[in-house]
Amino acid sequence: MTQSRENAxxxxxxxxxxxxxFKTPEQGELLTGQIVSIRGDDAFVSYGGPSEAxxxxxxxxxxxxxxxxxxxxxxxxxxIRISRKLARGKASLDLLRQMYENRLPVEAKVAARNKGxxxxxxxxxxxxCPLSQIxxxxxxxxxxxxxxxxxxxxTELSDDGRRIVVSRAALMKEAAAQKAEETRKAIxxxxxxxxxxxxxxxxxxxxxxxGVDGLLHVSEMxxxxxxxxxxxxxxxxxxxxxxxxLENDGKRISLSMKDQEPxxxxxxxxxxxxxxxxxxxxxxxxxFGLFVEVEPGxxxxxxxxxxxxxxxxxxxxxxxxxxxxxxxREVDPSRKRLSLSLREVAANDPWENASQKYAAGRVVExxxxxxxxPGIFVQLEPGLTGLIPNSEIVVPPxxxxxxxxxxxxxxxxxxxSIDTQRKRISLSxxxxxxxxxxxxxxxxxxxxxxPSTESESAMALAFKRALxxxx
Numbered sequence: 001m002t003q004s005r006e007n008a009x010x011x012x013x014x015x016x017x018x019x020x021x022f023k024t025p026e027q028g029e030l031l032t033g034q035i036v037s038i039r040g041d042d043a044f045v046s047y048g049g050p051s052e053a054x055x056x057x058x059x060x061x062x063x064x065x066x067x068x069x070x071x072x073x074x075x076x077x078x079x080i081r082i083s084r085k086l087a088r089g090k091a092s093l094d095l096l097r098q099m100y101e102n103r104l105p106v107e108a109k110v111a112a113r114n115k116g117x118x119x120x121x122x123x124x125x126x127x128x129c130p131l132s133q134i135x136x137x138x139x140x141x142x143x144x145x146x147x148x149x150x151x152x153x154x155t156e157l158s159d160d161g162r163r164i165v166v167s168r169a170a171l172m173k174e175a176a177a178q179k180a181e182e183t184r185k186a187i188x189x190x191x192x193x194x195x196x197x198x199x200x201x202x203x204x205x206x207x208x209x210x211g212v213d214g215l216l217h218v219s220e221m222x223x224x225x226x227x228x229x230x231x232x233x234x235x236x237x238x239x240x241x242x243x244x245x246l247e248n249d250g251k252r253i254s255l256s257m258k259d260q261e262p263x264x265x266x267x268x269x270x271x272x273x274x275x276x277x278x279x280x281x282x283x284x285x286x287x288f289g290l291f292v293e294v295e296p297g298x299x300x301x302x303x304x305x306x307x308x309x310x311x312x313x314x315x316x317x318x319x320x321x322x323x324x325x326x327x328x329r330e331v332d333p334s335r336k337r338l339s340l341s342l343r344e345v346a347a348n349d350p351w352e353n354a355s356q357k358y359a360a361g362r363v364v365e366x367x368x369x370x371x372x373x374p375g376i377f378v379q380l381e382p383g384l385t386g387l388i389p390n391s392e393i394v395v396p397p398x399x400x401x402x403x404x405x406x407x408x409x410x411x412x413x414x415x416x417s418i419d420t421q422r423k424r425i426s427l428s429x430x431x432x433x434x435x436x437x438x439x440x441x442x443x444x445x446x447x448x449x450x451p452s453t454e455s456e457s458a459m460a461l462a463f464k465r466a467l468x469x470x471x
Contacts, residue, residue: 024080025049029073031082035065045069045082053080072104093161096125100154105171109149110134113142120152120166127154127164136172180211187212187253189243195255197237205233207241207255214253216241223261224296225283232257264297265336272298272328275347278340279325282318290318292326292340300338302326308342309367309379310408318342346383351420354384358415358425363432368409371402378413378427386425388413394430405429412436 025031025047033047043060044052055071061084063069071082074095099106108122110129117130129152134145156165186193187209195207195214204217216239221232233239245254272278272294280294289303304313306329311317318324330339358364358380366378369385376388393401405411414431418424 024076025053025073026076030070031073031080032068032070035060035063035067035069037065043069045071047080049080051080053082055082055084059084072099072102074098093125096122096154096161096164097157100157103153105151105153106166107149108152108166110145110147112146118142118145122152122164122166125161125164127152127166129166129168133167133169136169136176176211183210183212184250187214187243187246187250189246191243193241193243195239195241197233197235197239200229200233200235202229205229207239209241209253212253214241214243214255216255216257220244220254220256220258222297223258223264225293225299261297264295265333268298268333268338269331272331272338274328274330275345276328277325278328279323282320282322282324285318285320292324294338294340298338300328300340302340302342305370306341306343308408309369310406311342343379344382346381350381350384351423354425355418355420358384358386358418360415360417363412363414363435366411366413366427368405368407368411370407371400371404373402375401376405378411380413380425384425386413386415386427388427388429392416392428392430 031045031047031053033045033053035043036046036052037044038057038060041057043055043057043063045055046052053071053073055069059071060069069084071084073080074083075081096106098104106122108120108127111119111121113119114128117128118134120127120129131139131142133155134142150168151171152166152168153170154164155167155170156163158164193209195209197205198208198213199206202218204215204221206213207216216233218226218229221229226232239257240260241255241257242259243253244256246252247254278292278294278300280292280300282290283293283299284291289301290307291299292302293299302324306326307313307318316322324342326340326342327345328338329341329345330337332338364380366380366386369377369379371377374387375390375393377385378388379385390401393404395401395404411429412432413427413429414435416426416428416431418426
């Protein structure tokens with residue numbers, strides 16, 4: 001036996017065994033095969049069965065021998081006949097019923113408008129499509145569908161065929177659901193997807209990711225501050241988004257577009273070093289301070305302890321949209337935090353030579369910062385603040401020492417003590433006043449030329465004793 005004969009017999013045996021296990025296709029079943037020949041009005045399709053299936057050549061739409069084709073079984077005897085779309089030939093009521101019972105789509109043409117919907121022609125059979133079933137969503141121009149051919153699902157079919165109702169929306173919903181199912185497989189935290197802006201709201205925009213909607217919040221549209229989503233996106237715009245959160249079993253999807261922009265915090269320490277001046281706009285206020293936008297995407301906090309002397313919380317000078325200037329106090333790029341001050345800040349550590357500059361007994365001028373339980377805090381220079389304790393403040397009986405001096409007031413003070421290790425300076429305004437009075441008395445006596453106490457008048461001696469009691 002030759003090798004070729006052996007191969008032929010083996011192929012025949014395999015084909016015979018396959019024919020024994022072959023199951024005849026049923027009506028409504030979808031078959032895929034290859035066009036093996038076209039003869040007259042029929043095309044013959046090999047789909048793996050013992051014989052070819054037959055399809056009307058008019059349905060090929062340019063397909064030729066060797067091409068792959070897909071069709072629905074509309075007849076099983078005496079031959080397997082398939083059809084790409086029902087409307088390729090003249091429809092019969094029996095064929096339409098088969099499509100209806102098997103929930104198969106039919107192709108039809110929208111012929112005209114009528115009350116409540118459209119007249120639809122299914123291969124010569126008249127059907128009705130309600131207006132709400134011609135498409136999904138709001139329909140602004142129903143006439144746009146007239147003359148167009150679409151696929152429909154038969155939703156109602158009377159026994160006599162006089163009532164045929166079809167729906168295009170039903171097929172569109174199924175297609176959208178199938179597409180959504182595929183899309184959901186790709187929606188995972190961190191995934192980057194393409195979408196289309198579907199709806200714009202004051203708080204953001206909903207993005208169609210392919211049958212599934214996700215929320216692009218206004219705070220995630222850009223690294224810069226966005227107050228109106230319409231400044232960034234438009235309806236129908238194609239966008240690239242990143243999935244940042246999935247909630248409610250994946251039904252709530254949060255999206256972001258920030259990653260498409262350079263991160264301004266990456267080199268913020270170089271652009272805003274400590275002590276550097278800044279200018280910006282107050283964008284919001286809180287119970288503890290003001291947030292200032294120094295550039296798009298960079299907001300810094302001005303704590304209320306760092307607003308100008310004499311300015312109080314709620315003043316118009318620090319209202320939202322106000323342009324302000326100041327200095328950088330601290331910067332932390334890793335935590336994306338920028339601490340600002342509307343008061344001048346120290347470029348170097350002011351405590352390094354504070355013991356020489358503010359030796360005990362020296363009288364200097366300071367600015368009242370604020371009052372507190374221990375007394376009045378006075379700024380001597382940027383970064384260096386001393387305390388006038390309550391014991392050094394003269395107030396009427398029942399008065400509040402912390403309210404003795406208004407913030408922003410320029411005040412002469414005497415350094416009573418300084419501790420650079422603990423960074424504490426004790427001050428006294430009364431002692432400073434007493435020192436000033438002594439200086440005035442000395443000048444007074446020098447002008448009179450009476451240095452000795454013996455030639456002093458009784459009033460001058462009393463004035464002197466009063467001053468000495470304050471030392």
